[in-house]
Amino acid sequence: MTTQPATPTALDGLWEPVRIGPVQALNRIYLPAHQVSLPPLAYGAYLAERARGGVGLIVTHGFHVHPASARAGVSPWEPAWADAVRAFVTPSKRLGVPVIVQVTHMGASGTRRTDDIAHWGAVLAPSQLASPVHRAMPQPMEEDDIRAVIEGFAATCANVQAGGGDGVEIHGSHGYLLSNFLSPYWNRRDDEWGGDTGRRARLALEIGRAVRARCGGDFAIGIKLSLDEYLGEAGTTPEETLRVIALLEAERLFDYVCLSHTDYHQNHRLVPPQSSGETAPLAANAARVREALQGRIPLLIQGSVRDIATAARIVAHGQSDMVGLVRAQIADPEIVRKAREGRADQTRRCVGANQGCWRRLGQNVSCTVNPEAGRELQFGAALARPAATPRTLLVIGGGPGGLKFADGAAARGHRVTLWERTDRLGGQIRRAGLLPDYGSWNFLVDDLEASLRRRGVEIVLRREATADAVAAFGADEVVVATGARWQRGGRSMFRTDRDAIPGSELPHVTDALSALDDLPACGRRVLIVDDNGDYLPLGLARLLSAAGREVTVVGADALLGRKLEPTLDWPWLMPRVAAAGVALRASTTVEHIEPGRVVLRSTLGGASETLAADTVVLSMLRESEDGLYHQLKARGLAVRRIGDCVAPREVDDAVLEGFREAQAIG
16 A cells, blocks of 8 residues: 655644754754743753653753852752753653753843852943843953853853753843843953954853863754844944854854844843734844854744744745744643644644733743643643543633633533623633734634634523523533623722712713723713723723824823833833824823813822813723622532632633633532
């Protein structure tokens, strides 16, 4: 019998192995370095989940090589640290996936350890220029400081080798120490460690030589560089990076080059959120670097690649030998395997919200769409636990919490029915997807809905749940995920002197979601009151402005859109809000509302002022829709609640709660 060859696909080029010095990457997708803040065993489980999911190479997050940069309680330059390396690299290596460990010194962008008085002092950098991240003025490094750091890199890399790591990636990007020396902006020295490109590259060469001498040739050594700092000619540019690479290549010290970009002056470009619209911004210029390497060593790139198809195009166009996906593999550790097996349509897509990953930097990693991320020791794929006794479950509410519970419970073998009172699943997430630049929120709902249908969950739309109807259904257990409603009285966390805005009962006052559902009903002059600092009032303002309304957004907080800062949305979205002609008034509260106008007062003091307003929109506090839960509980039914029905919070809270309760039931 003749076996028919597999039909070629656009992804085929991704499945070729790549030689990196003594290391063989299994395919052209790798997991780049990213901070997850897990202890060694949990970190090993986290990495192994991605290895099990088909990734070709893993690069760990950065470990610090010197006390002036290190985190409390971790000293990677000490020989004993090799045991920790063994703990986090071994699980992935057992699955056949090579693991390279990143080593770093944060330079001007770091902070000094406060747990050890012997190492207390200024941060170290080539010159006395502060980084915007911590705003600490550095101590310019002296010769003995530089030599100590070189020795720290060599010792740390030797410990990686002793612990079983397949190689190291020397971090020279993101405004950290090595990139400080390489950058014309950061390096203002006039000695042998600064000046022209050759002297600024000297530290990278000295580190490469020291590590190679200590670890030998049978150990992969890569270097990560910023392709562009976005500081213009004052900083690192693609042309300058090409000159640096030519100097590094002349000595044949490195087995690969990894390209990233930016420093903390343009930090919002490092992990751009969904609102940025950025996709693979390095790819075009990366092709020039790959051409300069002439195939001797491979090029790896990362940066805002969130799907396999984009990675395949980058490889097919000759822009890079390997492509890194971080958030995509946090969201779905099996993304590579699913694509390779022709199941790409089953991928759990990253929504780019930066809520569970970037916003929680320094805490244990999490993920808005994948609550298992960072919890693999408890809930990893290898630990999937079928229900001991399948039960009949009724879920009330098709928002993110209800959908995630239904998905998790059905995956364990329970019989699940979901009632949703509207004609669409998704709850308030669907509304968020209507806002400008927020369309990818729909990925969360669409992917969960598709999964429910594959698992055989019965979905009933336009079904109003009453206590009698729920009792008549006869479920073994009921899960209430009825969400929250927006308060209409104008209670504010910033105004403890009152429970409502006087005049909030007037007919021209509405809430943000009602306004979003009926934009034409808003008058010509619209005032939006923001008490939360999220995107809803600002996105609504953009929609209303585009429809010809005069819009003002006021908020008592000193910074409008405060919740957009830790997700990196603020630098992308706020200029667009301003460009739309929306008037922005921070540190401002509403004293009272009258027909056709509002009276405002600055929280900083001064006289009140009157502003014309045909419509007043309150985007303030929410309260749980928990009435049904309490009715069912009073009847003695087996019932639990999740998501905003417990307390109004954010999407990742609801999804995590839905997942957790699905694992706990039965």
